Amino acid sequence: MDITVRGEPGQRKSCAVIGAGVSGIAVAIRMQKKGYAVTVYEANAFPGGKLSSENRKGYRFDMGPSVFTMPGYVDELFQLCGKNPRDFFNYTPLDPVYRYFFEDGSVLHARHGKEQFASVMTANSVDAKEDIIKYLDKSEIIYNLTEDVFLKNSLHKLKSFFTWPTLKGILNFGKIGAFDTMNGANQKAFTDPRLVQVFNRYATYNGSSPYLSPATLNVIAHVEIVKGAYYPIGGMYSITKSLVQLAQDIGVEFRFLAPVREILTENKKIAGIRTDTGTTEYDVVVSNMDIYNCYRQLLPHAKKPAKTLNQPKSSSGIIFYWGIKTEFSQLGLHNILFSGDYEEEFNAIFSKKSICSDPTVYLNITSKHTPGDAPPGCENWFTFINTPNNSGQDWDKLILDARTHIIKKINRLLKTNIEPLIESELVFDPRVIESRTSSAFGAIYGNSSNNKYAAFLRHPNFSKEIKNLYFCGGSVHPGPSIPLSLLSAKITSNLVK
Numbered sequence: 217m218d219i220t221v222r223g224e225p226g227q228r229k230s231c232a233v234i235g236a237g238v239s240g241i242a243v244a245i246r247m248q249k250k251g252y253a254v255t256v257y258e259a260n261a262f263p264g265g266k267l268s269s270e271n272r273k274g275y276r277f278d279m280g281p282s283v284f285t286m287p288g289y290v291d292e293l294f295q296l297c298g299k300n301p302r303d304f305f306n307y308t309p310l311d312p313v314y315r316y317f318f319e320d321g322s323v324l325h326a327r328h329g330k331e332q333f334a335s336v337m338t339a340n341s342v343d344a345k346e347d348i349i350k351y352l353d354k355s356e357i358i359y360n361l362t363e364d365v366f367l368k369n370s371l372h373k374l375k376s377f378f379t380w381p382t383l384k385g386i387l388n389f390g391k392i393g394a395f396d397t398m399n400g401a402n403q404k405a406f407t408d409p410r411l412v413q414v415f416n417r418y419a420t421y422n423g424s425s426p427y428l429s430p431a432t433l434n435v436i437a438h439v440e441i442v443k444g445a446y447y448p449i450g451g452m453y454s455i456t457k458s459l460v461q462l463a464q465d466i467g468v469e470f471r472f473l474a475p476v477r478e479i480l481t482e483n484k485k486i487a488g489i490r491t492d493t494g495t496t497e498y499d500v501v502v503s504n505m506d507i508y509n510c511y512r513q514l515l516p517h518a519k520k521p522a523k524t525l526n527q528p529k530s531s532s533g534i535i536f537y538w539g540i541k542t543e544f545s546q547l548g549l550h551n552i553l554f555s556g557d558y559e560e561e562f563n564a565i566f567s568k569k570s571i572c573s574d575p576t577v578y579l580n581i582t583s584k585h586t587p588g589d590a591p592p593g594c595e596n597w598f599t600f601i602n603t604p605n606n607s608g609q610d611w612d613k614l615i616l617d618a619r620t621h622i623i624k625k626i627n628r629l630l631k632t633n634i635e636p637l638i639e640s641e642l643v644f645d646p647r648v649i650e651s652r653t654s655s656a657f658g659a660i661y662g663n664s665s666n667n668k669y670a671a672f673l674r675h676p677n678f679s680k681e682i683k684n685l686y687f688c689g690g691s692v693h694p695g696p697s698i699p700l701s702l703l704s705a706k707i708t709s710n711l712v713k
């Protein structure tokens with residue numbers, strides 16, 4: 217077994233990053249810029265974790281995230297390294313953002329911007345344009361009050377609380393909707409059940425139920441509708457590709473097919489890591505691995521923060537990556553085919569741990585923007601439904617059921633028969649998501665936010681037990697999604713002395 221010694225006198229301090237998810241890549245860039253010699257260890261043969269890409273029979277698919285918000289957090293990494301982001305990575309604003317299809321046969325194209333969104337969504341609605349504007353104004357207030365407290369700082373360091381923006385957030389806690397559920401607040405705001413459903417859907421952005429999660433999550437509406445959603449030129453994977461390129465340009469070393477087996481400690485301080493080829497000493501270790509599995513697999517002897525780790529986990533998903541040999545003009549880049557009974561859908565996921573017979577279907581078709589993602593005259597359909605995480609269900613049966621329900625629903629709402637048009641198929645379920653990214657139980661977003669304390673019960677970005685051990689990514693503070701995972705990397709690197 218090789219033993220590599222790092223950190224000899226005169227050498228730069230060394231940092232190992234475990235995982236090349238978007239957060240791991242971002243933290244590697246930040247640590248390298250801080251003066252560390254950084255090596256990223258990735259279990260897979262490819263970077264990006266959930267933010268990866270695959271080609272299949274002439275179709276290209278982004279395998280995970282598809283909605284890109286707050287692009288400035290990607291740009292910031294290039295600027296930090298003195299580079300022009302546009303030389304590496306570009307994106308375009310989306311308008312409309314979504315096409316919403318309802319079981320009553322109505323279709324709404326959600327526009328970008330408060331005014332435009334409110335006008336379109338209230339055409340033929342019992343609710344007024346002003347109701348939506350008032351709602352989005354409230355959602356902006358939540359954003360302004362929570363941004364510093366919950367997103368930009370560690371919630372677990374006392375000094376974070378002694379800044380004016382943070383104190384303001386705490387003093388106005390009553391205004392952030394923590395004491396109502398998302399559905400409760402949305403029912404109060406709107407009479408039109410379609411509007412309630414549109415705004416309730418934002419709970420799924422972190423794998424939660426609108427009937428259980430706090431109305432604070434209404435903040436997501438502000439981020440997407442007002443701040444905007446974007447399409448990265450070349451697809452979502454261009455985020456991963458360009459950040460890896462940047463990291464390599466500034467000297468970060470990547471090792472693929474290199475799963476870390478153990479985080480080594482000595483006297484409650486980081487000593488290094490163990491991989492299949494040996495042990496290597498490091499001054500600092502940052503884990504981008506899902507926090508639950510990190511403690512279970514890499515820190516078998518460490519004291520575990522049981523309360524944090526045992527919080528209920530988020531939902532997962534079944535994804536059919538379909539090559540469709542025709543084009544549908546009624547579909548756009550992002551399409552939501554809503555279920556007729558939303559409450560039953562979430563009840564099935566979070567109480568029955570199963571799926572309902574009329575799930576909401578999300579269709580993401582990147583060939584609408586990047587024609588090369590599908591053969592001419594064809595479309596690449598990322599077809600997603602929310603599911604429970606893996607607690608041992610019969611997934612093979614659930615996949616067959618889901619396929620039947622989804623096809624029936626699409627046929628009904630698009631007035632067509634898509635089954636004979638599917639010419640290639642690849643399926644992901646919670647078991648695949650776990651084996652591909654190490655996400656505990658295949659939960660996509662770490663802990664769920666199905667209670668008002670969830671934000672406080674995410675693991676901190678540092679270890680309270682082991683010096684020089686840090687954590688970043690969607691399963692720890694501040695939470696899942698590309699922008700929050702990037703913020704997680706920023707908070708983490710700021711914590712390193």
Ligand SMILES: Cc1cc2nc3c(=O)[nH]c(=O)nc-3n(C[C@H](O)[C@H](O)[C@H](O)COP(=O)(O)OP(=O)(O)OC[C@H]3O[C@@H](n4cnc5c(N)ncnc54)[C@H](O)[C@@H]3O)c2cc1C
Pocket residue numbers: 234235236237238239240257258259260263264265266267279280281282283284285474475476477504505506533535649652653654655660661688689690691695696697698699701
């Ligand atoms: C289907 C789906 C849809 C989504 N939709 C959106 C969306 O539209 N918009 C959005 O913003 N977000 C979305 N998300 C969430 C977003 O993808 C994640 O929150 C974010 O990518 C998490 O990044 P991460 O760096 O924390 O972790 P991950 O992407 O999970 O990466 C972790 C990496 O660590 C590696 N690893 C784990 N253990 C080890 C080990 N022991 N040794 C070495 N390597 C290891 C894994 O192989 C993996 O590459 C979606 C996710 C999924 C799955």
